[in-house]
Amino acid sequence: MKNLKIIKNRSDVGAGTRGSDIGIDALEIAAINSNNDFFNHYPFVDVVTHNESIYNKVKQNFAKRINYVVEQCERLSEVTLRELKNNFFPLIISGDHSSSIGTIAGICSAFPKKNLGVIWIDAHADLHSPFTSPSGNVHGMAVAAAMNLDNIKNSSNRVDEKTLKSWKNLKNINNSNTKISPSNFIYFGLRSYEDSEKKIIQENKINCYSVDGIRQRGIDVCVNEALKQLENVEIIYISFDVDSLDCDLISKGTGTPVSKGFDSDEIIKILKNLILSGKVISLEISEINPLLDNRGNKMAETVFKIIDSLF
Numbered sequence: 186m187k188n189l190k191i192i193k194n195r196s197d198v199g200a201g202t203r204g205s206d207i208g209i210d211a212l213e214i215a216a217i218n219s220n221n222d223f224f225n226h227y228p229f230v231d232v233v234t235h236n237e238s239i240y241n242k243v244k245q246n247f248a249k250r251i252n253y254v255v256e257q258c259e260r261l262s263e264v265t266l267r268e269l270k271n272n273f274f275p276l277i278i279s280g281d282h283s284s285s286i287g288t289i290a291g292i293c294s295a296f297p298k299k300n301l302g303v304i305w306i307d308a309h310a311d312l313h314s315p316f317t318s319p320s321g322n323v324h325g326m327a328v329a330a331a332m333n334l335d336n337i338k339n340s341s342n343r344v345d346e347k348t349l350k351s352w353k354n355l356k357n358i359n360n361s362n363t364k365i366s367p368s369n370f371i372y373f374g375l376r377s378y379e380d381s382e383k384k385i386i387q388e389n390k391i392n393c394y395s396v397d398g399i400r401q402r403g404i405d406v407c408v409n410e411a412l413k414q415l416e417n418v419e420i421i422y423i424s425f426d427v428d429s430l431d432c433d434l435i436s437k438g439t440g441t442p443v444s445k446g447f448d449s450d451e452i453i454k455i456l457k458n459l460i461l462s463g464k465v466i467s468l469e470i471s472e473i474n475p476l477l478d479n480r481g482n483k484m485a486e487t488v489f490k491i492i493d494s495l496f
């Protein structure tokens with residue numbers, strides 16, 4: 186991959202458990218310990234973070250620290266926009282997955298006239314809003330924000346004005362206003378979601394490739410089919426949440442681990458086949474949490490192996 190630029194976004198303010206902010210450091214240590222100079226080989230940029238806000242008492246229970254998430258996403262959006270305009274391929278290493286709202290806004294601002302497709306590799310749907318979220322963790326709201334879906338119909342929370350205002354800001358980072366159409370959005374590895382999220386998936390007919398389905402039909406068949414669906418999009422963004430990996434097989438080093446996920450070879454093949462389309466303009470990796478790793482630094486080591494085999 187030419188023109189790779191690593192964007193280090195060490196933020197975990199959108200997560201319920203601390204530690205994904207040091208996911209990038211765990212990755213770098215995995216590289217160093219395997220005698221690999223990957224992170225020294227490419228230019229990089231550090232995004233300024235708001236992790237000190239963790240010390241503040243949470244006031245907005247249905248969207249915790251959402252005002253800081255908005256600011257963090259604005260920062261990431263600006264950096265993504267700038268690096269895309271500078272003709273780089275941004276490889277974004279983030280902490281918690283709420284960051285992708287900023288990445289998508291940055292991509293939409295960089296290419297306002299292009300149709301964007303999104304591949305979301307994740308165990309979770311991330312389709313909650315402050316109206317439906319059981320946890321109030323904003324990293325579970327990224328897809329809903331990018332699609333501008335409030336899901337008020339299935340509301341279970343009474344959301345205050347201040348939270349609502351921040352939610353509105355989060356959906357409109359950079360005044361991008363360009364939203365992902367559900368027909369240009371595809372899940373890989375989805376296997377853990379709530380009823381309110383399932384309703385959105387069904388109503389909007391969002392395509393999902395399950396781990397089992399992919400194993401039965403083959404990675405080539407499924408990825409080709411996904412690319413066929415995205416025939417009319419000019420650019421593709423891939424968001425790889427590491428909890429799409431099998432937590433029993435690999436590691437629990439991520440905020441919300443889920444069993445029965447992909448193995449690393451499957452992820453490599455999916456990513457490689459997608460990148461071969463020539464449409465992928467950015468890849469983001471999120472939710473590595475070395476503080477939760479039950480096998481030393483296994484999650485970061487596995488993800489580094491994946492990155493190293495791609496670039």
Ligand SMILES: [Mn+2]
Nearest residue numbers: 282307311426
């Ligand atoms: Mn996620």
